Amino acid sequence: GAVVSQHPSWVICKSGTSVKIECRSLDFQATTMFWYRQFPKQSLMLMATSNEGSKATYEQGVEKDKFLINHASLTLSTLTVTSAHPEDSSFYICSARDLYEGFSYEQYFGPGTRLTVT
Amino acid sequence: QKEVEQDPGPLSVPEGAIVSLNCTYSNSAFQYFMWYRQYSRKGPELLMYTYSSGNKEDGRFTAQVDKSSKYISLFIRDSQPSDSATYLCAMSLTTSGTYKYIFGTGTRLKVLA
Numbered sequence: 001g002a003v004v005s006q007h008p009s010w011v012i013c014k015s016g017t018s019v020k021i022e023c024r025s026l027d028f029q030a031t032t033m034f035w036y037r038q039f040p041k042q043s044l045m046l047m048a049t050s051n052e053g054s055k056a057t058y059e060q061g062v063e064k065d066k067f068l069i070n071h072a073s074l075t076l077s078t079l080t081v082t083s084a085h086p087e088d089s090s091f092y093i094c095s096a097r098d099l100y101e102g103f104s105y106e107q108y109f110g111p112g113t114r115l116t117v118t
Numbered sequence: 119q120k121e122v123e124q125d126p127g128p129l130s131v132p133e134g135a136i137v138s139l140n141c142t143y144s145n146s147a148f149q150y151f152m153w154y155r156q157y158s159r160k161g162p163e164l165l166m167y168t169y170s171s172g173n174k175e176d177g178r179f180t181a182q183v184d185k186s187s188k189y190i191s192l193f194i195r196d197s198q199p200s201d202s203a204t205y206l207c208a209m210s211l212t213t214s215g216t217y218k219y220i221f222g223t224g225t226r227l228k229v230l231a
Contacts (some may be wrong), residue, residue, distance in 0.1 A: 004161075026122075029202045032217070034219070037167065041126075042223065042225070043124075043206060043221050043222060043223040043224045044162070044206070044221050046219070049217075086119035089175075091159070093161050093162075095161075097217075101179065106167070107164075107165070107219065108164075109154075109162045110161050111160055112160065112161045114159065
């Protein structure tokens with residue numbers, strides 16, 4: 001089956017620093033990747049949709065200058081949390097859609113990255 | 119009104135019970151209906167998907183969709199402690215090149231041994 005990896009799985013950083021999270025589709029090509037944030041005991045909140053070779057589309061209320069998304073290839077998207085603050089501490093999950101997937105239902109999820117900002 | 123409504127639980131059941139998880143939705147344009155299982159601190163994994171009204175069975179899991187009532191359900195038979203997780207419903211549609219994918223809030227399920 002399709003596998004999506006994320007790196008790192010867990011990161012602790014100091015307030016004011018930037019953190020980059022990578023999302024890779026390992027055995028398929030993904031034109032579209034999604035970035036979600038999940039707070040404890042809450043559902044996934046879509047932050048942005050990342051399309052290969054073009055600018056990401058951010059959901060309302062998500063600061064594009066704070067959460068920088070780059071989708072440089074069909075297998076890699078990165079999320080950079082700039083000038084992180086404690087309120088950015090959360091579980092960040094990416095997902096990817098297969099380039100050749102003919103249906104609109106399937107997203108393959110990564111294992112998530114837990115960010116703790118101290 | 120949220121597009122997708124799901125009772126957050128928690129729901130506790132004894133081992134072997136039949137579990138019923140439900141979601142309602144308001145957008146009749148949704149085309150695909152999915153159920154995901156998410157263990158603590160892990161990414162969601164797809165359990166079931168369907169695109170038509172009716173039932174779809176896979177092992178101990180049955181997904182049910184009633185488009186006329188805008189209601190979907192996931193039934194788990196002979197529930198096991200390993201089924202303890204958060205179950206998220208999700209719905210998607212594609213229209214005019216726009217792809218939309220909405221998750222429910224998730225229902226936390228605990229199956230007691």
